[in-house]
Amino acid sequence: MKLNKKVVILAAVCAAIFVSAAAVCFFLFSRPCGRLVRITSAGETVAVIDLASAENYTFEVTCAEGVNKIKIEDGTICVSEADCPDKTCVKMGRLGGGMPIVCLPHRLVIEFISSDTDAVAG
Amino acid sequence: MKFFRFFGTAAAVLLACGCASEAPVSRTFFAMDTVMTVTAYGSEKLLTQCGERIAELDSLLSAQKPDSDTSRLNASEGKETELSSDTAALLCKALDFCRETNGIYDPTVYPLVKEWGFIGGDYKIPDSSRISKLLVNTGFEKITLNGNTASIPAGFELDFGACAKGYAADELKKILTENGVKSALLDLGGNIQTIGCKSDGSPWIIGVADPFSPSESAGTLLLSDCAVITSGGYERYFIGDDGKRYCHIIDPRTGCPADSGIASVTVVGQNAARCDMLSTALFIMGTDEAIDFWRSSDDFEMLIITEERKMLITEGLSEKYTQSENYSGAEVIRK
Numbered sequence: 001m002k003l004n005k006k007v008v009i010l011a012a013v014c015a016a017i018f019v020s021a022a023a024v025c026f027f028l029f030s031r032p033c034g035r036l037v038r039i040t041s042a043g044e045t046v047a048v049i050d051l052a053s054a055e056n057y058t059f060e061v062t063c064a065e066g067v068n069k070i071k072i073e074d075g076t077i078c079v080s081e082a083d084c085p086d087k088t089c090v091k092m093g094r095l096g097g098g099m100p101i102v103c104l105p106h107r108l109v110i111e112f113i114s115s116d117t118d119a120v121a122g
Numbered sequence: 123m124k125f126f127r128f129f130g131t132a133a134a135v136l137l138a139c140g141c142a143s144e145a146p147v148s149r150t151f152f153a154m155d156t157v158m159t160v161t162a163y164g165s166e167k168l169l170t171q172c173g174e175r176i177a178e179l180d181s182l183l184s185a186q187k188p189d190s191d192t193s194r195l196n197a198s199e200g201k202e203t204e205l206s207s208d209t210a211a212l213l214c215k216a217l218d219f220c221r222e223t224n225g226i227y228d229p230t231v232y233p234l235v236k237e238w239g240f241i242g243g244d245y246k247i248p249d250s251s252r253i254s255k256l257l258v259n260t261g262f263e264k265i266t267l268n269g270n271t272a273s274i275p276a277g278f279e280l281d282f283g284a285c286a287k288g289y290a291a292d293e294l295k296k297i298l299t300e301n302g303v304k305s306a307l308l309d310l311g312g313n314i315q316t317i318g319c320k321s322d323g324s325p326w327i328i329g330v331a332d333p334f335s336p337s338e339s340a341g342t343l344l345l346s347d348c349a350v351i352t353s354g355g356y357e358r359y360f361i362g363d364d365g366k367r368y369c370h371i372i373d374p375r376t377g378c379p380a381d382s383g384i385a386s387v388t389v390v391g392q393n394a395a396r397c398d399m400l401s402t403a404l405f406i407m408g409t410d411e412a413i414d415f416w417r418s419s420d421d422f423e424m425l426i427i428t429e430e431r432k433m434l435i436t437e438g439l440s441e442k443y444t445q446s447e448n449y450s451g452a453e454v455i456r457k
Contacts, residue, residue, distance in 0.1 A: 043150050085243045088357065096338035097446075098331045099312060100157075107152050117342055118320070121350040121388055122312040122331025122357070 036113040037077055037095065039070065041106070048113065051075045065106050077110060079103065098122065146305075146321070149173060153180045154287055156311025160294065163321055164303040172294050179290050182206050185232060185281035186241065192281060196232075200276040210270040212282055212289050212395065219285075219399045220262035223415075227403040228374035229280040230260040236279075238379065240370040245360035247368070253377040260374060284353075284371075288398025291315040291349060295394070314350040315394050325442075331356075332448060333385035333427055340427060341445035341452075349394035353401035354386030355379070373406050382408030385429050390439060391422035400424075409434065413455055425452075 035052040038045055041063050049072065058071045058080065068089060071080040079089040079101055089103035099122045100111035148161040149169040153176045160172050185192045191209035205213065216229050233256045239245035248256075259277040266273050274280065282289070287310045295315055298306050306317040307326060316326045325346045329339035333356040343350065355369025359379075362368055368379040387404045389397040400422055404412040409426055416424055416436055423438040433452035435443055440454045 040150070043152070086358075092337050093335065094337060096335065098329055098335070098337045098339040101337065102157050104152070104155065104157065107157075109150070109157055116327065117329035117339060118326045119307055119309045119314045120312065120329035120331055120339060121314045121352040122336055122354065122386075 035075075038109075038111055038113050040109045043107070049077070051077060061106075061108060063106050063108070068103055068106055068108050070110070077101075079108075079110070082106070151176050153177060154184065154290065154311065155186075156287065158290075158308070158310045160306070160308050162298055162303050162306035162317070164298060164301065164306070168298060168301055168303065171297055175293055175297060176290055179208060179286065179293065182209050183212065183282045183286045183289075185279070185283070195272055195274060196279040198273065200273060202271050202273045205270050205272055207270060208289075208293075210267065210272065212285060213265070213267055213272060215289075215395055216282065216285055216399065217262060217265060217267060219396065219403070223403045223407075225262060225374055226406050227284065227399050228260065228262045229282060229284070230262055230265070230274070230278055231372045231374045231377070232279040232281040232283075233259060234372045234377045235281070235283070235370070238368065238370075238372070239360070240358060245362075245368070247362045247364070257377045260377075284402040285395050285398045287311055287313045288349065288351060288393075288395035291394035312352060313394065313398060316346055316348055316350070319346040330388050330425060331386070332446070334431065335448075338448070339446055340433070340449060341425075341443055343388075343390070343425075343439065344442045344444075345390065348390055348392060349397045350388060350390050351394065351397040351401045352386055352388040353405040354384075355405075356386065371402060371405055380406040382406060383429050384408060384412070385427045385431075387412065387427075388425040389422050390424070393421075397422060416455065417457055 035050055037049045037051055039047045041061055046061055054072050056073050058069060061068050061070060066083040068079050069081040071078055076094040078094045082089050082103055084103055084105040089101055092101045095101050095110055097116055099120045100109050102109050146161050146163050147166050147169055148159060151158045151173050160169055181187055182191045184190045187193060191205045195203045219227050235241060237248050237256055264275050291308055291310050291313055294308055295317055298317055304318045305321050308315040314328055319325055325344040328343045328345055328350050330341050331352060332338045332340040333354045336356050358370035359367055371380045373380045384405050387401050389401045391397045409428060423436045425439060426434040433449050434455055435452045436455045445452055
């Protein structure tokens with residue numbers, strides 16, 4: 001069977017779209033699940049961190065109400081220190097598959113972007 | 123030609139998959155002393171409406187906002203107070219539930235919540251005479267409500283901390299469903315309301331916080347179209363000078379933090395305000411009384427985790443539940 005030039009070009013275009021779409025799907029679905037963490041302060045994203053590849057370090061998120069010191073250690077994240085009155089964010093410990101870490105007085109939220117659950121009751 | 127058809131069809135399918143489902147919209151609000159996230163397959167405008175409604179309810183119901191209905195009622199010195207229809211409706215629901223639980227749920231314990239330091243963060247163990255004195259000024263029976271007019275005796279104070287978020291979830295659900303939203307997830311500070319299923323038709327996967335490690339999940343529930351509300355002593359608590367742990371849920375019978383042996387109780391039902399009040403009451407009741415209460419009811423299911431890390435689940439939920447590795451088998455409670 002002889003293919004004319006137009007059909008070949010069309011097929012090549014379709015093939016290119018197919019390969020690109022497949023590559024995008026592979027990229028999206030092959031990423032490690034539940035390791036991307038978003039940190040928001042007063043509703044604004046201040047950082048997105050991939051715990052799977054993050055090195056150990058500590059940094060501060062400062063807002064008008066105070067400071068939270070955030071610690072990344074061996075692929076985990078927690079609030080190690082805070083100057084909020086109740087210290088609930090520190091008591092929450094490391095972020096896991098349950099509730100996000102929340103510091104209400106500082107309006108800080110640390111949560112997994114993708115996880116095994118859609119929401120956590122608690 | 124087959125080569126062309128194959129790639130043509132495959133490319134079209136992949137592109138169609140990317141466009142077929144409408145993207146969800148999501149927004150986070152800080153209100154009612156918590157963080158709330160609404161995610162819906164609907165318009166951004168609806169989320170704005172949800173945010174305005176939450177802010178409105180917060181300004182009406184909060185006992186810590188000086189101009190709220192609740193604060194005006196608490197400062198009324200026994201005089202009749204005109205309430206908004208929202209506050210009156212919620213007070214009516216709360217009073218019905220107080221009667222149903224014989225006062226195990228009672229919004230008038232607010233002075234004791236404050237005395238133990240759970241409002242300002244100045245935690246302390248009050249002496250027994252102080253508790254007895256404050257208990258005199260409690261009791262839902264003394265609240266009167268006629269239409270939108272309420273009165274409480276001088277010295278009484280109430281708050282809607284154990285039902286306001288649930289009521290807000292019911293109200294947001296109304297806004298979303300009346301505007302045609304078929305799929306949404308509301309997380310009002312850990313009080314979850316699901317509307318419909320996920321966009322792919324599968325149920326929502328709702329984790330239940332592990333009371334012994336709240337940033338971990340004790341298990342997951344597969345649910346749609348319901349409220350899921352947990353009460354536990356693991357979030358707001360303090361350790362007293364006596365080394366004992368005191369949680370923020372006050373038992374109206376003693377004026378002290380509840381110590382019933384339950385670490386957390388999760389309630390699943392249709393009405394979020396009722397589930398909110400139920401979770402508080404069941405937590406105070408303790409396991410045996412909570413099971414009796416469930417057996418005499420027909421509008422909710424529950425999952426209890428005891429202080430001994432024992433898990434009990436009612437039969438209506440048992441098939442929908444998968445527990446985490448941290449827990450061994452859950453006992454199924456039957457009618």
